[in-house]
Amino acid sequence: MKKNKAHSALLNRYQKLINISCDLASELDLNILLSKIVRAACEVSDAEEASILMYDPNKKTLYFQAATNLDSQLKRGLVVPLDGSIAGWIVNHQKPIIVDNPQKDKRHFDYIGKITSIECKSLLGIPLMSKGNVIGVLEVINKRGGGFNKEDQDVLLALGAQATVAIENSRLFLQSDLIGEFVHQIRTPLSALNAAAHLLKSNRVHEDQKKKMIDILEAEIEALAEMSSSFLDLARLESGRKQYNVKEFDIRDLLIVCHEIIINEAHKLNLLFILDLPDTLPLIRGDRKQLKQAFINLLNNAVKYNKIGGEIILKAIAEKDRIIITISDTGLGIPEDERSKIFEKFYRVKSHRDHVPGTGLGLSVVKQIIHGHGGEIDFTSEVDVGTTFTITLPNEI
Ligand SMILES: Nc1ncnc2c1ncn2[C@@H]1O[C@H](COP(=O)(O)OP(=O)(O)OP(=O)(O)O)[C@@H](O)[C@H]1O
Ligand SMILES: [Mg+2]
Known part of the structure; x- marks a missing residue:
């Protein structure tokens, strides 16, 4: 029994x-x-x-x-x-x-x-x-x-x-999906490179035009290289193969470093870049290198999609068990009907595509990193007024 x-x-x-x-x-x-x-x-x-x-x-x-x-x-x-x-x-x-x-x-x-x-x-x-x-x-x-x-x-x-x-x-599914998307994205720049190379070889281009074409070739190649490395980051983050090297670190110090890195770019466009930090911020646990990449991606956007003579504010405050970081710009803004798409891989706002270079991967990487740290990311935006991204990070991950 x-x-x-x-x-x-x-x-x-x-x-x-x-x-x-x-x-x-x-x-x-x-x-x-x-x-x-x-x-x-x-x-x-x-x-x-x-x-x-x-x-x-x-x-x-x-x-x-x-x-x-x-x-x-x-x-x-x-x-x-x-x-x-x-x-x-x-x-x-x-x-x-x-x-x-x-x-x-x-x-x-x-x-x-x-x-x-x-x-x-x-x-x-x-x-x-x-x-x-x-x-x-x-x-x-x-x-x-x-x-x-x-x-x-x-x-x-x-x-x-x-x-x-x-x-x-x-x-495998994730990989094949990503590879498909990647191949699709690199086709257009590759065919542009191919056409330019043919033209240069054919001797039908004037000497003074040649230099211009070579500059374009170089810029396209750089953009492709950038896209490949963002893409690799994203593929690793999405497939869970990226490890977080979690340590206690000073986030205030990290934000100062990010400010130093971006300020030269900001000055080139005559932008005022304000860093607004309290005297102290609690130490947080997280992967410093990856969080740095997330902040740099957001700050690069605040520069790229700004207007000449505009402003960027990088601000942080501490609450009981979390830190809130905001990155605001006075730039082009994001139209309402496209707001839900900007975190999608390769998505770029229609009105920005022809004027500002980019791959449309930066924010997908940011989202993965912030979520991987148990944090949240959100934004508000108004066309022609500006955009503010808000990141909330728990002190401990
Ligand atoms: N601060 C901002 N102001 C206005 N539009 C923005 C801002 N940040 C992002 N966007 C819009 O969201 C899109 C996606 O941003 P994302 O950072 O993912 O890509 P990207 O900047 O185009 O390329 P990259 O991979 O080089 O970062 C951008 O193409 C842009 O249209
Ligand atoms: Mg970007």
Whole structure:
């Protein structure tokens, strides 16, 4: 009788697993997929919490990508040491592991416990394997009513296999989608370059026109190079392959550096660039280099889409647990019917396309970085009056 009961409980678990697998297979958004996987992992193994860490074989780093117990955006990208964590052990040994009292295990990486105040009493972790390589680790903690057993491990391994296929699928989909868009975008400048090169070769161009054409060629090539590197950044950010190098740093100091970088550009257009910062700002945790890129992209826009003799204000204030940064300009503004599109990849406001050079990728990169830090970005704008972008960042990520 007892055996029968156990048998039907097991059947029940696998039935659940089949339902979950169907759901996973149809999900192509990587972030939604990963949060579905962690929830499914809790369900099939009767665990309180679960998390997924992704492994980057090129950089040999392991980093958090999704978890049930953390705000999904918040800890994304947090790097976990390969030596000195149970997840690292799983990557190195390519084996599942059950640990009954992880707090006592010297491999345990305690950072998450400390910042989430979740006590880790039992742990089961498995490698996510694709074609013989580890692509990540799935961990569940705190089994309800006891420790994890071999049966939990088997069910989780079965889920892991399904999850890996779904992750690879969604990555491929994302890549092919991005590649398609990229190829589409570079076709026009490439054919312009081709035409210019033909003309130059044909000797039908006057000497004085030649120099002008070569200048145009150089500018087009530079624009293509810029587009490629923004595109690569975006592809990494979107596919969750970009890791955040999270450290405590002085955001006030970073904003001063950004002001110094942009002020020369601003002066060329006779723009007044005002930096309005309080005497102190709390230190924040985040990836300084990436946040710098986000602010520089926004400030570049404030310069590019400004009017000669206009103004830019970079301002920051601290609230209880967040910092609010605003970047305002007195420029061209964004027409109302195009406002919902400016964060889309390659989108450029129609009336700006012919006058101001750009790839339409800058704001997509900004959005990914700010969201990756658990922050928000919004803007207000009025045509011919100006635009203000507002970024809200939590102190801790
Ligand atoms: N401060 C601003 N004022 C007015 N329009 C803006 C502003 N910032 C962005 N835009 C509009 O939004 C579009 C998208 O901006 P985004 O930064 O993504 O691309 P870009 O500036 O065209 O190219 P790049 O990739 O070189 O940044 C711009 O083309 C522009 O039309
Ligand atoms: Mg831009």
